Amino acid sequence: MIEKLEQHYGYLFEDDLIKEIAEVAIYKEFKANSTIIDIDSYLVSIPLIISGAIKVLREDKDGDDLVLYYIEKGDTCAMTLSCCMGATKSKIKAIAETDVTVLMIPKGKMSEWLSKYKSWQEYILQSYHSRLNEFIEAVDSIAFLNMNERLHKYLKDKAMVIGDDTLNVTHLQIANDLHTSRVVISRLLKALEKQSKIELHRNQIKILEL
Structure with a gap:
């Protein structure tokens, strides 16, 4: 696992953080089109994507979906982070766009690493920034295109x-x-x-x- 982490996240995280992730992360594989996160589920971990792509959707009251954005290798999901931090139910659905491999990080580690590792803090903030931009782009697409x-x-x-x-x-x-x-x-x-x-x-x- 450390080799995969170093390959995909070594340029982002310190060696000590890589080692900690390898110790606590759970490796999971999902086939294309399988549901990774569903609406109204409580989340106990956050995903670090090793390979593949995931589409994040919002569901309306009639059960119809709308694609908000995609997350790819090296990404995590800002909506997942928010749900973990607030202990709230998921407001989004995440579907494997392709075959996906992820490392699931226990939510308790997220806050611990925010104060312990500067690289993790920067990674989380950048993730929020990227997803916010993509969300705005999705709204603009619906409103203006x-x-x-x-x-x-x-x-x-x-x-x-x-x-x-x-x-x-x-x-x-x-x-x-x-x-x-x-x-x-x-x-x-x-x-x-x-x-x-x-x-x-x-x-x-x-x-x-x-």
Whole structure:
């Protein structure tokens, strides 16, 4: 485990912190599309992502989801940190976008390390800053972009997160992530294809403009 930590977090954390993480962390693997955190769950640990990507969603009163942002290798989730610190129920859902490996850190260690390690303090503050910026970007996207622009941005973001310009995704899955209907997504995808921004294949979309 120390080798994985040094590889992915060695440039961020002191050697002593790396050793402590290795002692207390629980290594977990999640398959793509599996739920990692659910709405209204109490969280007892925070994730450090070793590999893969996770999408963070908000659920409305009807049970429909809206993608807020993605977290990737080297990241943690600011919403998880807030829930752990406040001992409150989760307001978000986290789904594995790809196969994911994470190290789960007991929440008690988070506050202890904030005063003990400057690198951990900087990491947590940077995580809050990054997630806040992404959340603002998500709000701006909903408020100021039309659905065609939102869809194109969603496809490009998804491609960058998984590191592949070909997405294996259905129109219904996209519609659920963007909180709209499959019919609307299918129509807009065809429009993007006519603009030579994407290529449509059966359950696959190739992004031509990244």
